Amino acid sequence: MSDLPPAQQTPRPPEPVVPPPPQTTGSRLASLAVASALFMEFIDSTSLSTALPTLAKAFDADPIHLKLALTSYILALAVFVPVSGWAAERFGARRVFLVAMTVFLTGSVLNGFSTSLEQLVVFRIIQGMGGAMMTPVARLIVVGSTPKEKLLTAMGWFTMPALVGPLVGPPLAGFVLEVADWPWIFWLNVPVGLLGMAAVMRFVPHIVTPDPGRFDWSGFALSAVAICGVVAVAETAGVGLIPWPAQLLIVAIAMACAWGYLHMARRKVRPILDLGLLRHATFRASILGGTFVRLGIGAGPFLMPLLLQVALGWTPLQAGTVTLAGGLGVLGARPFAAFMLKRIGFRAQLTLFVTITAVLTALPGFFTAATPAALIMGLLFAAGFARSNQFISANTIAFADIPPEKVAAASTLQAVCQQIGLALGISFGGLMLHLTRNGAHGALTPSDFTLPFVAIGAVTLLAVPVYLALDPKAGANISGHRRGEEP
Numbered sequence: 001m002s003d004l005p006p007a008q009q010t011p012r013p014p015e016p017v018v019p020p021p022p023q024t025t026g027s028r029l030a031s032l033a034v035a036s037a038l039f040m041e042f043i044d045s046t047s048l049s050t051a052l053p054t055l056a057k058a059f060d061a062d063p064i065h066l067k068l069a070l071t072s073y074i075l076a077l078a079v080f081v082p083v084s085g086w087a088a089e090r091f092g093a094r095r096v097f098l099v100a101m102t103v104f105l106t107g108s109v110l111n112g113f114s115t116s117l118e119q120l121v122v123f124r125i126i127q128g129m130g131g132a133m134m135t136p137v138a139r140l141i142v143v144g145s146t147p148k149e150k151l152l153t154a155m156g157w158f159t160m161p162a163l164v165g166p167l168v169g170p171p172l173a174g175f176v177l178e179v180a181d182w183p184w185i186f187w188l189n190v191p192v193g194l195l196g197m198a199a200v201m202r203f204v205p206h207i208v209t210p211d212p213g214r215f216d217w218s219g220f221a222l223s224a225v226a227i228c229g230v231v232a233v234a235e236t237a238g239v240g241l242i243p244w245p246a247q248l249l250i251v252a253i254a255m256a257c258a259w260g261y262l263h264m265a266r267r268k269v270r271p272i273l274d275l276g277l278l279r280h281a282t283f284r285a286s287i288l289g290g291t292f293v294r295l296g297i298g299a300g301p302f303l304m305p306l307l308l309q310v311a312l313g314w315t316p317l318q319a320g321t322v323t324l325a326g327g328l329g330v331l332g333a334r335p336f337a338a339f340m341l342k343r344i345g346f347r348a349q350l351t352l353f354v355t356i357t358a359v360l361t362a363l364p365g366f367f368t369a370a371t372p373a374a375l376i377m378g379l380l381f382a383a384g385f386a387r388s389n390q391f392i393s394a395n396t397i398a399f400a401d402i403p404p405e406k407v408a409a410a411s412t413l414q415a416v417c418q419q420i421g422l423a424l425g426i427s428f429g430g431l432m433l434h435l436t437r438n439g440a441h442g443a444l445t446p447s448d449f450t451l452p453f454v455a456i457g458a459v460t461l462l463a464v465p466v467y468l469a470l471d472p473k474a475g476a477n478i479s480g481h482r483r484g485e486e487p
Helices: 024-034 036-058 063-091 093-111 117-144 148-179 183-187 189-203 217-236 244-265 275-279 281-297 300-311 316-366 373-397 404-437 446-460 463-468
Strands: none
Touching (some): 024 036, 024 117, 024 189, 036 093, 036 148, 036 189, 036 300, 063 217, 063 300, 093 183, 117 404, 148 183, 217 244, 275 281, 281 316, 281 373, 281 404, 300 316, 300 404, 300 446, 316 446, 316 463, 404 446
């Protein structure tokens, strides 16, 4: 190979010591085993979203403030994900994955014992520390051990249980809240996680990678402060939780740390967040476009349960059953995405489905008590279908032009940007809801949700010009789309 790593690095074979299994069945089993992490995470997040109104009553808190239960977890992911790539290379991906699942399950158990919103936030951060080391390493195991021509298939098997998670989560949470109490939403993670750990130990091989060297502690500290500062200000902006002079100070500190990190990262061979990867057009489009989409749709899991359960007066079981349609739409997109990518390519697919996603994201803002449940389910199904097509395409094209020795760094940067986008999306949706109510603390009404949903739909559309800038043949080595122009 003529494309060698930088001279400062110790020369090592770029391929893992353990090659990908030659049989498709073995590869599928390994992908499904590590995907148990995604399955757990998505069940947890969608279940918690359904339970937000119940938790607001249990903790005697404003429903809008319950977004802290979502953003605290996501913030922990964004801060600690950069550790995952280094740890996987230093200690072995399988070992790190199992330790991360243990931490995640510990946080899940502690969440069930929370007696206040503050305790829940702390325990969600612990849970997020495990999640930060879990899902990115799982993706790294799949991507790092799969030839690029097989990547789309491998990612399909990897994300399949993750698609089932949102399908099962809402109705499961509604059922649990009907027959038991809210702590069981967290405690149900334990049997799922233990089964997943057993599958990983059975089917996932040890993969040896080059020694990553010393951990970049200074880069980690600077990036962590910058990320925490930005998310903290976004989470508290406009709601009066932090005085505006303190918010300005936090922003200044965050920006100074971000500048310090950028200045320092240019001098390092292996920075903790390798921003040089953004030179690849396909990776840059995936990150930037995906961030805009998550800024838009990230608020959905927070706003939808409040709309259905608080504003429209539905029970958790009714709301969870109806939102099941969104999970069905996500699941239905799996076989369709690969077919469409081969026919029209990444650029057309991304542009088409992000536009549809934006429109369907805004429509729940017009739901009223008179809106038929069947219509709501149909729209949620279509939204899940479009959103899944968009994310399958965006997550896959990110690795189209990434060299093998940079896969770990790319996976880390992608995961961090995803979590920041989701956290900012929830904060943005909460801010729009707060502004609509003018700070009032009365009961939520359906009209209170019109502006928030329209706003997050509009933000999603910002991804369109990003995707249109892609070359029509971008990612053809993965999608199989060989035409020089769009049909």
